[in-house]
Amino acid sequence: MASTSSVNGKDTMGMKTKRTVLSIIATAFFAVLSFIIVFPLVAGLIASFRPGTELIRRGLSVDFDFSSMTLANYKYLFGNNVDGQKYFMWYKNSLILTAISVVGTLFICYIVAYGLTMYNYKLKNFLFFLVIATMMVPFEILILPLYKEMISFKLIDTMAGVVLPGLCGASTIFFFRQYMTGLPKELLDAGRIDGATEYGICFKIMLPITKPAFAAMSILCAMGAWNNVLWPMLVFRSAEKFTLPIGLNTLLTPYGNNYDVLIAGSMFGIIPVFIVFLCFQRYFIEGMTAGAVKG
């Protein structure tokens, strides 16, 4: 732990007060930072309790005038109507797509990175170069050929068509690789001496100590999958497969925007994800600090 002090017998009362003060300052610092970061979303949240015309009327004002706030937008969203049904269909699709992509990407990228880090062989650096190279290709230029490919593979309008090309996420591989270079390699030999197979070492010895990287990457992949618009939009053809960002985007048109559903829908889109994240990161990061990495 990168903490500033630890037990070495010199703790006096003075040190303790100093620690408390520092702790308050540090915590306050993050409180302020978090507030600034969350501020635009709070403004959005407030706006979501007002009719769209109010948003136009007052702009994105952060005033807590409860008299003009109603639950109408949310009632409509949760109500039994076409928009509400569509919204939750998008939501469900997004969650499923995100869950599948995250699990798939993490698993594949982990083993690839493992292969790129833990062994020395001829093609290693070349393969790593390829990984870096694919990371630098702007996706926009691949759209047309990739789309043609998906058609010939018969993957158009399928989940596989959306997920497969992104499974081997170069940046995720790269992150795992960077993380693993910092880990002690002696564990491999120790494992081999104990009679574990190469694959056993990969999954039983290295995987547990790579968990912080999994935490960071699950978050990153979730974000990518959750926000991805362009590619899913090209692959999906039927409206009932659309994801949340695609759906929300359809509410913004040159012929006017549907603010009522847009703002409320987006805000509700954040909350469950926020909660899931809160649980996840607790589970991942805090839960395993004890005894995870002891070289």
Next chain:
Amino acid sequence: MKKKVLATLLSVTMIASVLAGCGGGSDAPAADGDAAATTDDGAAAPADDGAADDGAADAGEEAPADDAAAEEEIPTSTFGDPNGTHMEMWTFVELHGQHYGNMVEKWNEQNPDRTIEITCTTYPYADMHTKLLTSLTAGTGAPDICDVEIGQFPNVIEGLDTWLVPQDDMAAPYLDTMVQARMDVYSGSDGHYYGIPYHVGATVMYYNMAVLEEAGITQEEVDAVVTWDDYQALGEKYLAAIGNPEGKYWTSVDTAGCDWLWISMAEHGEDWTGGFGGTANVQLDSVKKMLTMQQNWVNSGLAQVSPDGHVDLEAGFQNILDHNIVSFPKAMWYMSRFTNYMPEEKGNWYIAKCPVFEAGQKCSVGIGGTGTVVTQQAVDKDLASEFLCWAKMSEEGEQLIWDNLGFDVCNTVLWNDDAFAHDDNNQYNQFFRNYPYDVLYSIKDDIGTIYTVRISPTINEQMCNVTLNDVLENGVSVDEALQAAQDVVDLEQ
């Protein structure tokens, strides 16, 4: 540990399904009534919504027949006869899709031997055009019928009849009543019509009559405005009457939209694109005159620069609501912005024709629009074309376009049809002080055309990104700014 990870992921999936359950779990058939009641009653007039949603709900029940994965409660947008010819239709405005839904039901009643089933998919605006171009280029995956926004039309028309089906034959029965200019806008360089319009988008002047009356200006005075000089004089009178307060202006000029310049070009009978096969030239007299006039207005305090660039944005609506500006020219379709975003302005606004530079000039121009095309990948090109032309150009179709979409329809015969134009149940007739179609009818022969061709996006982009900002915000001289624009445009032609 692996198990725990798995468990967490499973729980995420569970949350997903629970959420899905509470959203779509309830009975679908009840949806139609609710939706009709709660649908944003802006661009959609409540009157015919019920019909559309009935269609949606019906289709929803029938969906499992052709798509095993589709659950019963999924709201699809498939309309019509499941045994008929199936067509895919893409749009970027959901209401447009519903229009075809309504029309397909009527079509099937009238043509029981050639029924149609249509699935309308609403995509995000920019992405729909990307997807259309990608699938047209790839030669597969395009829909039968597709909406194309006019700004994107040049890219799609590029493919002429290798991509699109010419509509000349099927459109012929309706042409004598249509505004010719709007058909021309969606024609290709080979002279064929490829897109069918929704509306004219005729530009008119919107005046906040309520505020003007407070300042002692009467409707007669507004009606008496013929030239831009008259318009300017009336503006000066208005500002003087309210004591020239800071932050109040007669109008606002745009830095992110070319509407004013289009009006000026139409009035002078010029077109900076040069039409098909012509050479683009932005250094036109009409453009210079308009920009010079606007620059003077900004300097004299008669006009402000529209906040965030033009009036069709959130800040623009606020500006209008705060009565910071009391008049501005905009296409007829801007009416729906009033009903959607500025309902409290009901009864305040008056629609009049645009001023001209010299009496006798044309005084309007068709701006914006969406042309609907039939692609060469359509299953039954003839049927798709016939249906499309009928759905958008027949009187029945036009009636629905006006009622549900609030567009100034292209069928001129309807403009002075009393039942159509003076229907007091129509929300736009209720909202404005005068009947919009009366104004439209009075300028019937004065609507000019600016073509949208290959070079148009470049011109538009250069104007909105650089030229207008330079002239109106940064005080660059008109000649200098236009020369710079011409240089950029020349690089592209």
Next chain:
Amino acid sequence: MSKFKKFFYSQKAAPYVFVLPFILSFALFWIYPLCSTITMSFQDIKPAGTEWVGFANFVKLTKDTVFHTAILNSFEYMILTLVLLIPFPMLFAVLMDSRLVKAKGFWKACLYVPALTSVVISGTLFRLMFSEYQTGQMNVITAALGLGTFKWLKMKATGLAALLIVACWRWTGVNMLYFISGLKAIDTALYESADIDGATAWQKFRYVTIPLLKPTTIYVLTISVYAGLAMFMEAYMLWAGPDSPNNIGLTIVGYLYKRGITKNQLGYGSAVGIVLLVIALAINIVQLVLNGTFKKEED
């Protein structure tokens, strides 16, 4: 069969088994599209037919002043994001990882929320916040501070500031998480021995944390270089599209989007993409070689 099994489990074959998914994915989803893009950059692609134009697209790029503006903007943005989005998140991560901060989970979640917020909504929110109208949040703040109001999205300096604010908003939390996970890989024993040697907090940070965090830092640096050069979404959000006044928000990918996608000039757009690929790859390969990432670790 057992021979195969033996081979499969051998130390020689294992790495290839591990990297197989990448090789497959590369072969299936990268080789064809990439070659196809490179070919397209030498072509003029029209619906009627495709014409081979040699280097014409690239020659045009050298004369295209709008493209030069885009490159300049992207570089400016990239460098500034490197300055803002590496040191600060690193410091935040170290602070967050210390025992001083209470309620860590909550703060982390807050800092991370922007990344999960759909671009559609964050775009709308920020566009409204940076509106030049007096009700725009940023103008409310600057007016309260007595600075008056700004036309945020119309001027170069404020436009860039807006972009950086959005970038920091979206990425601070994400970069911080990278560093936090990097910190977890550092052996706590090192800090303990540093304590015994009487090292100050700064010395521990300077001589233990920074060197041992290097792999993570290199990762963040590499992706930031590319993300900075390839930035598009933030600008698209703020200006509600790829167009901005005087092109102050135009980036390389924004230009690629405009040409290749909005205007459907696939050949020219591909050429823009290839230029970006070459620039980003060159910078990063140099950076990675200098940092010794390609070195064979012979231990």
